Amino acid sequence: MAFSTGTSWGTFSIMMPMALPMAAVLDANIALVIAAVISGGVFGDHCSPISDTTIISAMAADCDTIEHVRTQLPYALLSGFISLILFIIFGYFL
Numbered sequence: 001m002a003f004s005t006g007t008s009w010g011t012f013s014i015m016m017p018m019a020l021p022m023a024a025v026l027d028a029n030i031a032l033v034i035a036a037v038i039s040g041g042v043f044g045d046h047c048s049p050i051s052d053t054t055i056i057s058a059m060a061a062d063c064d065t066i067e068h069v070r071t072q073l074p075y076a077l078l079s080g081f082i083s084l085i086l087f088i089i090f091g092y093f094l
Contacts, residue, residue, distance in 0.1 A: 002044025
């Protein structure tokens with residue numbers, strides 16, 4: 001959602017009202033669900049070529065926006081994969 005809209009805060013405002021009741025019904029760890037929504041929103045925002053922070057960062061670095069996205073995408077994907085693994089592990093044990 002954050003990737004397609006280009007906003008992390010918009011993603012938080014859309015996903016929190018859906019994720020928190022779902023977590024309560026499924027008896028999931030609420031803090032872990034909040035962390036997952038925030039992590040996903042920030043991840044999508046950093047990877048999105050239409051995000052304001054991506055566009056401003058590219059302008060500040062004096063490079064093309066798509067080139068900036070291509071250079072930061074491997075780092076974002078690596079951290080996203082590590083986060084996914086940790087969310088699975090902590091979700092299983094908490």
